[in-house]
Amino acid sequence: MENTLIEVKNLEKYFEVSSGLFSRNKAIVKAVDGISFNIPFGSSLGLVGQSGCGKTTTARALSLLDPKTGGDINFYNTETSSMQSIDELEGEELKKFRRNIQMIFQDPYESLNPRWNIKDIILEPLNIHNIGDLKDREEAVYEILKTVGLTPPENYMPRYPHELSGGQRQRVSIARTLIMKPKFVVCDEPTSMLDVSIRISIMDLMLNLAKDLEVSYLYITHDLAVARYMCDRIAVMFNGKIVEIAETEDLLNNPIHPYTKRLISSIPIPDPSHKRETYEVNFQELDSLIADNPNSGEMIEVSSNHFVATHDVKGIL
Amino acid sequence: MSNEKDIAKSIRRAALKKNWRLFRRSKLGMIGLYIVIFFFFLSILQPILFVTGVWNKGVYDPVVGYSEQFQEFLVVECPTEYPTEKYKNRSDCPGRTEVNVRTLYYSDAEVGDYIIQNLQPAPPSSEHILGTDSLGRDVFSQIMEGSQVAFVLGLLSATLGVGISTILGTIAAFFGGKIDAYLMRQSDLILMLPTLPLLFIISAFAELQVWHLAVVLGTIGGLGGSVITIKSQALQVKVKPFVDSARITGGSQMNILFSHVLPNVAPLALLFMVFSVTGAIASESVLSFLGLLNIDMSWGLMIYLAQVEGFIFSGMKFWWLILPAGLSVTFLTGGFYLVGRGLDEVFNPRLRDR
Numbered sequence: 245m246e247n248t249l250i251e252v253k254n255l256e257k258y259f260e261v262s263s264g265l266f267s268r269n270k271a272i273v274k275a276v277d278g279i280s281f282n283i284p285f286g287s288s289l290g291l292v293g294q295s296g297c298g299k300t301t302t303a304r305a306l307s308l309l310d311p312k313t314g315g316d317i318n319f320y321n322t323e324t325s326s327m328q329s330i331d332e333l334e335g336e337e338l339k340k341f342r343r344n345i346q347m348i349f350q351d352p353y354e355s356l357n358p359r360w361n362i363k364d365i366i367l368e369p370l371n372i373h374n375i376g377d378l379k380d381r382e383e384a385v386y387e388i389l390k391t392v393g394l395t396p397p398e399n400y401m402p403r404y405p406h407e408l409s410g411g412q413r414q415r416v417s418i419a420r421t422l423i424m425k426p427k428f429v430v431c432d433e434p435t436s437m438l439d440v441s442i443r444i445s446i447m448d449l450m451l452n453l454a455k456d457l458e459v460s461y462l463y464i465t466h467d468l469a470v471a472r473y474m475c476d477r478i479a480v481m482f483n484g485k486i487v488e489i490a491e492t493e494d495l496l497n498n499p500i501h502p503y504t505k506r507l508i509s510s511i512p513i514p515d516p517s518h519k520r521e522t523y524e525v526n527f528q529e530l531d532s533l534i535a536d537n538p539n540s541g542e543m544i545e546v547s548s549n550h551f552v553a554t555h556d557v558k559g560i561l
Numbered sequence: 562m563s564n565e566k567d568i569a570k571s572i573r574r575a576a577l578k579k580n581w582r583l584f585r586r587s588k589l590g591m592i593g594l595y596i597v598i599f600f601f602f603l604s605i606l607q608p609i610l611f612v613t614g615v616w617n618k619g620v621y622d623p624v625v626g627y628s629e630q631f632q633e634f635l636v637v638e639c640p641t642e643y644p645t646e647k648y649k650n651r652s653d654c655p656g657r658t659e660v661n662v663r664t665l666y667y668s669d670a671e672v673g674d675y676i677i678q679n680l681q682p683a684p685p686s687s688e689h690i691l692g693t694d695s696l697g698r699d700v701f702s703q704i705m706e707g708s709q710v711a712f713v714l715g716l717l718s719a720t721l722g723v724g725i726s727t728i729l730g731t732i733a734a735f736f737g738g739k740i741d742a743y744l745m746r747q748s749d750l751i752l753m754l755p756t757l758p759l760l761f762i763i764s765a766f767a768e769l770q771v772w773h774l775a776v777v778l779g780t781i782g783g784l785g786g787s788v789i790t791i792k793s794q795a796l797q798v799k800v801k802p803f804v805d806s807a808r809i810t811g812g813s814q815m816n817i818l819f820s821h822v823l824p825n826v827a828p829l830a831l832l833f834m835v836f837s838v839t840g841a842i843a844s845e846s847v848l849s850f851l852g853l854l855n856i857d858m859s860w861g862l863m864i865y866l867a868q869v870e871g872f873i874f875s876g877m878k879f880w881w882l883i884l885p886a887g888l889s890v891t892f893l894t895g896g897f898y899l900v901g902r903g904l905d906e907v908f909n910p911r912l913r914d915r
Contacts, residue, residue, distance in 0.1 A: 307809050369810045
């Protein structure tokens, strides 16, 4: 595929949990267990699922923060115009490669160093990678602050994070991630800690920036409405596996996997007289079904670009 | 860009002002600060008095000075049985300006005569506001010298100790694994060692001078419990998203350690520093009170001299030999402790409301 930016194949992240100092048997937690997806240039993928299903672990593995324990992550290398596995990168190459991937964190209160002012925070990536001289860097900070809507920039540059509101801080985080002109940004619930009135303006900002700077997002959320607003495609995760992945509207209108159905049926509708019909799923049964099926990592295409995990399709098709 | 610099300056000033306001709100902290400033003033006043010539070095030097204190005494004969009309019990005779004829075996003065004698230790007078000690040295000047020693020793050992514990604690938190295990066991071991008996042994083998003591106290303090506390703080900082964010961007370990983790444990380290000054001053006093320190003059030594010459047992009759030095130790250590409490209110996120 020519236009694929990032390709994930059977990504695995296992954690070892030792039960005692001298005990030999170690339990293994399969936080992410063989997930595969790819993201084309300029398109964004939403990752939804319940708490603890491995969304954030996926994000941390993709942003090269924690080493993965298995599988492949391939990234489109613009210099050689071919896909390159991140395993091949080391040392200086890896550092250079890191410019391409950035991450926006959930908590705007914790993701900025409280002892640095805004200018230093945004300058940090440029300083680490030694891009341009001091004047260029300051100009870049000035421009990016204007871009994210913190104007006039000279009023914000000397301030400290605790002097800004949550929304302003999240704008600073966005400015910080975008100053390196990355191709791929992992967003770990960037709007979930903001209040509702600010949320939409931050999401609009991110959408506009994605269009202007040709950035692809992996957008992690458990709010389907947010995912619908932000993403071209949505992947539904359950217990470390992707159970369904499709175009946004297709997935929301025509869910196939029982877990997806359950998720969509639980969206609240602001109508007091509305009688909700929740789709009931026996999670334990579903869990054992996935665990027992040796081919549970495999997906089959039910309609164009709509993939569902195989383990349950037998009952439906 | 000058506009931006001005704003930066005003913001820094505002932050400083805010911290100062938070500190001022704690009354104990302010009391401590006044005490510390008072003693600091004392310690810099002495050299000024010597240089400007207000004080003669021969008379007022805390170690080799000598001040003649001649006074007239009435020769009396103490009775063998008490109470009498003039004296209620044995300790009243001879009185402050009297001398017993029976102790004047080197003189042929008789009862009712006035003789002139050198009075040491002399009580406070306008010349010596805290009197003199048994060798005719000015006590006030000794107090000033003692506060110089206390400041030098306290600040030196605290800086050294906190420097060591901050670096080791941060390294332990940041690299973890075997380094962490080693450093933690080491500080457990040092925490277990009783400091004062250890210092006795060291001073038995080596002649301890003030800066030796500062290094020893600083090292013991720096490798001990404060490493554990600093490590726990650094562990909290290490998992903050801004550290992850620097790592994603490609910051090296050292870069993250020095620009993110260290600045965020610095306030706690400062707090430790203020508290460890207290311990250092107290240890110095104990050591010189026991005569184990090779030092010219200090508060502990003043009490030591008063004790070995027997003045400590005469009640409050020779109070100027004991009280000023004892109170100085108490107040300065207390003052530093209170300043620490005040700073705690500024830096400790649990106590802070802003």
